[in-house]
Amino acid sequence: MQTLSTEDYLKAIYHVSQSSPGAVATTSIAKQIGAKPSSVTDMFKKLSDQNLVKYQKYNGVSLTNEGIKTALRIIRKHRLWESFLVSHLNFNWDEVHQVAEQLEHIQSEKLTNELERFLDYPTHDPHGDPIPNRALFMKTYNKILLIELPVNKEGVCIGVKDNSSDFLRYLDRRQIGIGTPLQILHREDFDDSLHIQAGKSTLMITKKTAENIYVKP
Amino acid sequence: MQTLSTEDYLKAIYHVSQSSPGAVATTSIAKQIGAKPSSVTDMFKKLSDQNLVKYQKYNGVSLTNEGIKTALRIIRKHRLWESFLVSHLNFNWDEVHQVAEQLEHIQSEKLTNELERFLDYPTHDPHGDPIPNRALFMKTYNKILLIELPVNKEGVCIGVKDNSSDFLRYLDRRQIGIGTPLQILHREDFDDSLHIQAGKSTLMITKKTAENIYVKP
DNA sequence: CAACAAATTTAGAGAAGTCTAAATTATTTT
DNA sequence: AAAATAATTTAGACTTCTCTAAATTTGTTG
Ligand SMILES: [Mn+2]
Ligand SMILES: [Mn+2]
Ligand SMILES: [Mn+2]
Ligand SMILES: [Mn+2]
Numbered sequence: 245m246q247t248l249s250t251e252d253y254l255k256a257i258y259h260v261s262q263s264s265p266g267a268v269a270t271t272s273i274a275k276q277i278g279a280k281p282s283s284v285t286d287m288f289k290k291l292s293d294q295n296l297v298k299y300q301k302y303n304g305v306s307l308t309n310e311g312i313k314t315a316l317r318i319i320r321k322h323r324l325w326e327s328f329l330v331s332h333l334n335f336n337w338d339e340v341h342q343v344a345e346q347l348e349h350i351q352s353e354k355l356t357n358e359l360e361r362f363l364d365y366p367t368h369d370p371h372g373d374p375i376p377n378r379a380l381f382m383k384t385y386n387k388i389l390l391i392e393l394p395v396n397k398e399g400v401c402i403g404v405k406d407n408s409s410d411f412l413r414y415l416d417r418r419q420i421g422i423g424t425p426l427q428i429l430h431r432e433d434f435d436d437s438l439h440i441q442a443g444k445s446t447l448m449i450t451k452k453t454a455e456n457i458y459v460k461p
Numbered sequence: 462m463q464t465l466s467t468e469d470y471l472k473a474i475y476h477v478s479q480s481s482p483g484a485v486a487t488t489s490i491a492k493q494i495g496a497k498p499s500s501v502t503d504m505f506k507k508l509s510d511q512n513l514v515k516y517q518k519y520n521g522v523s524l525t526n527e528g529i530k531t532a533l534r535i536i537r538k539h540r541l542w543e544s545f546l547v548s549h550l551n552f553n554w555d556e557v558h559q560v561a562e563q564l565e566h567i568q569s570e571k572l573t574n575e576l577e578r579f580l581d582y583p584t585h586d587p588h589g590d591p592i593p594n595r596a597l598f599m600k601t602y603n604k605i606l607l608i609e610l611p612v613n614k615e616g617v618c619i620g621v622k623d624n625s626s627d628f629l630r631y632l633d634r635r636q637i638g639i640g641t642p643l644q645i646l647h648r649e650d651f652d653d654s655l656h657i658q659a660g661k662s663t664l665m666i667t668k669k670t671a672e673n674i675y676v677k678p
Numbered sequence: 679c680a681a682c683a684a685a686t687t688t689a690g691a692g693a694a695g696t697c698t699a700a701a702t703t704a705t706t707t708t
Numbered sequence: 709a710a711a712a713t714a715a716t717t718t719a720g721a722c723t724t725c726t727c728t729a730a731a732t733t734t735g736t737t738g
Contacts, residue, residue, distance in 0.1 A: 358550035
């Protein structure tokens with residue numbers, strides 16, 4: 245049985261290891277968690293004692309199979325709760341993360357599985373991220389970043405890379421959300437800005453924005 | 462902002478103070494929480510420092526207005542979650558307490574209020590206990606224990622005093638639940654047992670059982 | 679009212695998680 | 709390859725919550 249803190253560390257290690265290959269460094273987790281590197285080292289030792297990570301001094305950690313399973317169980321709960329908050333409790337997609345960060349630690353298999361049934365077995369959360377099923381398997385689309393979409397090729401927004409409130413509310417104002425059809429009309433070489441078609445409106449976005457939107461080509 | 466532990470203490474103090482008048486004794490909380498009296502003394506000092514209780518050495522504590530409000534906010538969440546688990550997630554009334562014990566600590570006013578709306582502003586939880594509304598006011602029926610119901614007077618089960626799984630499952634087997642019509646047919650002086658009408662069936666219950674069922678006369 | 683019993687508090691310590699400051703190891707630069 | 713820089717770990721300390729064992733206070737009884 246894990247504590248709230250070890251669960252957050254395992255999740256952070258999982259996320260960092262997904263976005264960059266190889267062992268996970270102390271400082272990368274310190275940044276993610278918002279703790280000092282010395283605290284992270286302490287936790288690495290604790291997780292290693294429980295065989296949830298493989299830890300080599302001065303060389304970071306990697307999750308064991310048990311560690312991966314534990315992380316996925318938490319991610320499963322996190323994303324199911326986010327889905328619930330949006331679909332039934334009138335939360336906007338930029339408001340759910342903070343609350344799901346707490347709800348993901350509730351310990352009750354029955355609760356998790358009944359919530360999943362109640363939501364009718366959703367496969368993706370409000371940000372387009374895949375939800376692990378009961379067997380911890382998740383369905384992943386092949387997706388690309390909007391920046392990588394060829395000019396004039398049609399795509400559909402299926403997720404976001406940056407989950408910050410600022411970015412999500414910016415997309416709300418631009419009326420871009422999951423399911424919105426997207427197409428690049430023109431790439432401006434001068435400042436890397438993009439002229440795009442989003443649903444029925446045309447608008448201009450920066451490179452940074454295009455690097456944080458996932459599309460299905 | 463309270464910790465999980467201080468919240469549980471405040472709730473325990475509230476419950477004990479409801480069932481017995483005057484200051485709340487150290488040992489009574491120790492029993493309720495499952496901690497040693499010395500730990501309780503420590504916590505009494507901490508709560509007193511935060512002005513949530515009035516504490517006099519060797520004479521127990523009583524909640525301040527702020528302490529009562531904090532306790533009611535937690536009880537509100539506890540009972541709303543219990544209601545949700547039973548009404549939407551297929552939990553039985555004997556299974557909800559343990560999970561609600563965790564969910565009651567989730568910090569999000571919006572979550573609590575939206576959950577209340579989603580459940581259509583329930584006034585009582587699955588055990589018949591009143592749910593404080595947003596203003597922390599709760600509607601209390603005038604209720605009596607089944608043992609106090611006069612012979613042959615009709616009543617309706619509106620709650621239970623003992624919330625243990627054992628008792629609740631026993632009531633399930635006897636097909637007694639919230640809303641079940643109850644009537645005492647005969648009191649046996651010899652062993653204090655009761656012959657009762659419960660819904661459509663007649664059955665025999667002990668004094669102890671009759672002391673743990675609330676009825677509206 | 680003195681002696682005993684029960685309740686309560688104090689003293690001291692441990693586990694979990696965090697931090698700062700200092701020491702060590704690894705990496706990059708010159 | 710040495711020096712400088714960056715990353716990581718260690719040492720020591722603090723907070724919160726808990727415990728055991730001992731001391732103190734309160735209540736009860738002969
Ligand atoms: Mn979390
Ligand atoms: Mn998400
Ligand atoms: Mn609780
Ligand atoms: Mn209840």
